[in-house]
Amino acid sequence: MQVKLLPTSQQASALEATLRACNAAASEVAAMARDVNCYRNYDLRRHAYHGIKDDYGLGAQAAQHVIKKVADAYKTLSANLKAGRYGKPGSKRRRKVEVNPIAFRWDAAQPYDARMLSWQHDARTVSIWTVDGRLKTVAFTGSADQVKAVATRPVGESDLVHRDGMWFLYATVEVDEPPVYQPDGFLGVDMGIANIAYDSDDTRYAGTKLNGYRRRQQRLRQRLQAKGTKSAKRLLARRRRKEARHAANVNHTIANSIVTEAARTGRGIAVEKLTGIRDRVRLRKPQRVTLHSWAFQQLGACLTYKARRAGVPLVQVDPQYTSQTCAECGHRDKRNRPDQETFHCWSCGVVAHADHNAALNIAARGVEDWGAVNRPHAA
Numbered sequence: 001m002q003v004k005l006l007p008t009s010q011q012a013s014a015l016e017a018t019l020r021a022c023n024a025a026a027s028e029v030a031a032m033a034r035d036v037n038c039y040r041n042y043d044l045r046r047h048a049y050h051g052i053k054d055d056y057g058l059g060a061q062a063a064q065h066v067i068k069k070v071a072d073a074y075k076t077l078s079a080n081l082k083a084g085r086y087g088k089p090g091s092k093r094r095r096k097v098e099v100n101p102i103a104f105r106w107d108a109a110q111p112y113d114a115r116m117l118s119w120q121h122d123a124r125t126v127s128i129w130t131v132d133g134r135l136k137t138v139a140f141t142g143s144a145d146q147v148k149a150v151a152t153r154p155v156g157e158s159d160l161v162h163r164d165g166m167w168f169l170y171a172t173v174e175v176d177e178p179p180v181y182q183p184d185g186f187l188g189v190d191m192g193i194a195n196i197a198y199d200s201d202d203t204r205y206a207g208t209k210l211n212g213y214r215r216r217q218q219r220l221r222q223r224l225q226a227k228g229t230k231s232a233k234r235l236l237a238r239r240r241r242k243e244a245r246h247a248a249n250v251n252h253t254i255a256n257s258i259v260t261e262a263a264r265t266g267r268g269i270a271v272e273k274l275t276g277i278r279d280r281v282r283l284r285k286p287q288r289v290t291l292h293s294w295a296f297q298q299l300g301a302c303l304t305y306k307a308r309r310a311g312v313p314l315v316q317v318d319p320q321y322t323s324q325t326c327a328e329c330g331h332r333d334k335r336n337r338p339d340q341e342t343f344h345c346w347s348c349g350v351v352a353h354a355d356h357n358a359a360l361n362i363a364a365r366g367v368e369d370w371g372a373v374n375r376p377h378a379a
Contacts, residue, residue, distance in 0.1 A: 004141050005140050019162060025058060027104050031101040039074045041071040044067050061113060065110065068111070069111060119150060124140060124141070125140065149173045157172050164241075187268070190322070194206075194341070198359050200362070224236050255303045258303060259310050270317055271317070324337055325361055331345055337354055341354055
């Protein structure tokens, strides 16, 4: 849950000093980790704990969270390198991230636990540790659902975040997870660019408006960057997250609709595995900007957590050949897909929208995969 802090100017100065100290310490620990070739949390503490605690005025818990933040960052970097997200071995970009230590912005998020942060829900304030001492009356606000969640649910680790001149706490809240029911079939979901999502019920979530919006935003950014005046730079800074927020809102809306429909009809949800989608798909150069700017992973994550909260079964299936295989007769042929929208089976002659046909295949694979996982084993 995200809640907004409403600090006074003095409290805001203390919060800023805290983030600066914690992230300067994190950058030092990251450089040290490279020098000693040590990246595990507990091993790294032996090298860094006392030094950063004394040099940066950190409390014991804050110092440990700084070290853990560095260890987690290197773990994520290692996973990204393994997945090839920084290019092939030997490439310039990959060598750069392999050699240089991780650096942290001054306003990178800082984790807080219950020893460093406490909530006073009646007064709607928090007591929070800073390098200038503990601030006991920092006001916070949020939507009714957010405030109710942090007041009535167990709160775990929280992140202190500074964004666009505002202060936030991202609080991890425990919610009850209902048991997953036995699905009566699956709702298949095909994700794409022309259509953000297309389900096996023939419901289309078109991407025309969003893609047009993205193109307009891109042209506006190009004009402002070319202009280069102070006012243009200020406008760029104000608009820098607008497109991302819009895309996130679209993703949440689509995911809500799909999960609600699946729950209403007692079905599960089958989606394609998105791992490596940017490497699998081959597009012309003008289409690559659209592919790399669309948050496929975000939509998949929205579907996953919303399904879990609703108790809806969700499976990820292999998407290979779903666009070339006929959902009616099972015939697979490249010629079945003459263009982006059309599916025309060369065997049985069925004609359908290509994304709907793919969604039907994904739904069928969801049934197969669910049965394989949940099939009783022989004694």
